[in-house]
Amino acid sequence: MSRALRDRRGVSAVAFAITFAVLAPMSLGLFDVYQANEQHGKLQDALDAATLYAARSSATDNPTINSIGSKALAANLQLVPGATLTSSSFTLVNNNTQVQAQAAVQLSAFSPMAGHSPVQVSSEVTRNGNNIEVAMVLDNTGSMAGSPLSSLQSAANQLIDLVVSNTQTPFYSKIAVVPYSNAVNVGAYAATVRGVPITAPSPIAAPCIDLPGCTKMKFTTASGSPPTFNVSSCVSERTGAQAFTDASYNGAPVGWVYPAADNPCIGATIQPLSSNKTTLHNMIGTLTAGGSTAGHIGVAWGWYMLSPNWGGLFPSGSQGAAYGTPNTLKVVILMTDGAFNTAYCKGAISNPSSATDGSSGGSNEHAACASPNGDSFTQAQSLCSAMKAAPNNVIIYTVGFLHGGADPQAQAILANCATDAAHAYLPTTGAALQVAFQAIAADLNKLRISH
Template sequence: MTFAITFAVLAPMSLGIFDVFTMTQQQGRLQDALDAAALYAARSTATTTPDINTIGNKALVANLQLIPGATLQSSSFTLVSTPGGDTKVTGTAQVSLPAYAPTEFTHAPISVNTEVTRPGNNLEVSLVLDNTGSMAGTPMTSLQSAANQLIDLVVSDQQSPYYSKMAIVPYSNAVNAGTYVNTVRGTPTTAPSPIASPCIDQVGCTKIKFTPYSGSTHPTYNVSNCVSERIGIHAFDDTAYSAASGAVGWVYPPSDGSNNCISAAIQPLTSNKTTLHNEIGTLTAAGSTAGAIGVEWGWYMISPSWGPLWPSGSQPAAYGTDKLIKAMILMTDGAFNTTYCKGVVSGPTSATDGTSGATTTHAACASPNGDSFTQAQTLCTNMKAAPNNIVIYTVAFLHGGADPQAQAILANCATDAAHAYVPSTGASLTSAFQSIAADLNKLRISK
């Protein structure tokens, strides 16, 4: 009799204690899994609550360990803005437990909550794209497709609390400065007729008569909207353009049409994806490869020193700004082979420079800055150095086969080997751009 009474009292209590034990055990497992899922979602590239919720729930299910008989009753993850400008991922989950004790004991589901502050960075990216003649046809189509995907992956639809902007610099034998050309180069004066000094072997006029590298005839070329490399003490830095610090170079294209001014002009930083896609749609393939000029303008587009040139929404932030990443993506399909002297493609200055077009269309003088490879390397080195700290990705699109010189140029220019890509097909070019976008998004959503 005593045993029966004691058992009748103690058994439910023991089962109740077991329920408490299992509840405590499951609550700890649920909290650990929810914390891990929220952290995973916070580190993802998702920018909306529905996407965060999908990612968080998948991670929760993958990590949650349930005791026998327990079931996940509900879970949700939300993206919330904080007063300080950051965002945080909040999560909640409920698990129902099996009941061993009589119903007189409480068997309510266990519920846990978590939140993870999501750090972030603003992003300014310059996309420098090869538009040379060798890109004609399928290569250009592949580039446009890959670049459009890159834009959609890097430039976020949500520009708050962090922005992501991109600039585009098409280049071939030069860079088209568009409506900014007279500001950065100077306004040409009317050339006298017949041409006389200073329009002989000297820039600044609407027409120039120059001494060619070969041939007895002194050709006369018209000025264009394209610009060439900057010379002088600021040739390899981003000091603001001015008469005192040195304007960028002029370009007088050959009259035979072999190296016309590239038709696609520069596009300053913007978060307007339609504008960026439209810019990609203007790309055409023609001319030789003045890669150093492309690098130079890739820097200018994200340089705070050049900010006053651009519209207010396109002005880059200062170097060292908290929560800011500046990056350049440089793409080419061949070695750099074009430099300038006094506004005209220079005579051969190395094994690779001055090889595009007839020597009768080249100036007799060499580039004051040296060959295009050396110029590009110096510019890249200075871009990567403090306080600039620009991250550089390079893409050698070798659709025509191996090109050791192009690979060497880009390998030296990239931040490191992990930032240098060597695709050879349209599909691998797309994959390279996707990998770069993923890495930029990791930088954007990181401390």
């Protein structure tokens, strides 16, 4: 017993056992924290790479972006032994300009931290993209009355919601609206772009006979009668060397309009480029149907809305960027429900020089002269060709709303004006019109994120 009491050979074993009982869990815990930190870093790196890859794609819907991101995550993710990827998601936000992603990994079931929350990370990437300036040129003629106009308003409002981003950085998206019928009403801009009318003497005397520029104009009609019409805030095409260019209105003013009582100036006025959805929706709500079809004037003003040469006419936030500005696209959406049939000569609807020129109204309302630029169809083609050419490079979508049946003339105009066949739409119902505008909006969103 005495020797046993003096024996120290087992003391170290007992001490080791006591120490091990305390240090082993601590060691395992430290190892587990190390694993969790290591997995967090690997997961974050993989998710960042996958989010960046997804952002570089042209996807514009969540199912597609999620599929692209998930595949990229799976290809890049390295898991520590026993860990499992439990969830991941990739979603588009801010009108598809950003990709947000989340992912979670559960550590091994044998880990002391297995019952704890999984390792979670998130990532966000702003997509490379483009600024986009869009001018919607919308037919408000008499044939659009009733349900066709309601369908157009619904389609235009949907496009506004889909294209105008809630976040205007780092890239902006703006829309202008040009309603047209027998002319384009430019409202308060009229005096600047066509001149200030002088008060006509009474009785009417020169220079207010067959010469625009007065508050009233007496003109010689095709029938020989001399009616007197009042000036309006609508404008017609310009003539001369700048007829088919976007040269500034300074030195090259647009034409005057003296409308007949049965074919008055359109009520809705132009809306310059804006990113304010409320302003744009309110403007669409003012559209009313009436009058004949001067589509070429609508085309011209669609171009002017985007042109840097016309920027000084509008507030600073509504001015088109300079041609060639990096990452900036200019787009016109031209919509009509029929052939163009109205051109002008000296402020009055011109005497027909072809089957499609000045065909609205009677000869007692037409000027005796023909349009110096040719018919509305010819003018529209010239404007579209100039718009699409370098350095302007305006992208043109056309929409022929053929709710009244096929219209070969309208279809020819639209086919020739469109950038190519993929940019031309021919819906025949209100529902199809909305689908066409939705397809254009989706395409614009793809253009906005291309690089």
